[in-house]
Amino acid sequence: MRVERTDLTVFAKDFPEARLVLGLTSGVSSPFDVDAAVKEVARSMWGSNCHYGLIMTPAKTYVLRDDFTTAGPESMRVTDILSTATLLSRLGRPLSGGVSGRDLESLAREWLEKLAASYETALPDDPEVTRALFPDIVSAVAGGRVVAEVPG
């Protein structure tokens, strides 16, 4: 099954080097859908030699990391699951139920740009979020450019 997804990628400031892939899946509703989204984002990370990924749904955000234990997309593993509402809380616009895909993409992009500019203004004061993203993911995206992959 293919989960409808759009991607945002954070590239290094001065190089075409992917630092983080964020897959937005507003339609995810079952563990099966999550597995499909994880496989797609992991493949994308492997193909671009990128070591960090996020899958954002309206309810939860899954954090993927390359554990470098194998040569293939299977080395990209979900290491943390966060509340999307908590993660995006510093944007000051509470996520209401039934947020549309377009709204979620807009919020995710705004949050990623904030995170790339200054993690202190983007990350909530939440121990789970800090443990999940700090310091490696925060460092990877620092100063980066957020580019949207528009579906063809």
Place this chain on the structure above:
Amino acid sequence: MSPAQVFVETNFLFGAFRMPSKRHRDALTLKERFGAGEIKLYVPYLCFQEARNLIAKSLPGNRCSDLLEFHRFAAERGAVSWDFGEVKKLLDAAAGEVSRTKAVYQRELADLATALGDGILHGTREVLDFLESLDLDDDNLKYNDKLILSSVLVKAKELKAAGADRLFFASVDKSDLQPTFHRPKMARYYNESGLVFIPNFVLPAPPEVPGAG
């Protein structure tokens, strides 16, 4: 069916010829497909110059010094539980990758340029005239990106007129070059050239031929 004609630019060259451990795997796959004759590649000449500069700039100057400093710090405190001899082998190998890349990347780029043959797109008068007349929806594109886009569109149009189908422009970090609903003028140029933008280096599967297989 004729092979896909794929236009790529600086980010492909950077992804395929930078330090080996950091290369873009999908770019490498595309390069291998070109080497096997499965696709035809086109690259604007300007992109080779850009890629040379980017690769040189991306080579780390102090790849292992942080870790060596940490080792000394930990050793001074008697907190070392690793075999420094083994660790040093890893660090030396990692530093060696930088030196080897510096020694070979220009030659490797030149080898690809030779293999491309007429797949190198030069800034001909036709391209520069096209660039001069280029009328886009917004004016955010840098001059080099406009020149790259013009080179690609002019060649794609020529290929389309000669009967080619499956024309793709693959680029990973230049969404400004992507025709979208909000960029009708750019979309029209792509349509006229029969060109499809791909926001990565993975080509869509060819359409199935009825009765084949």
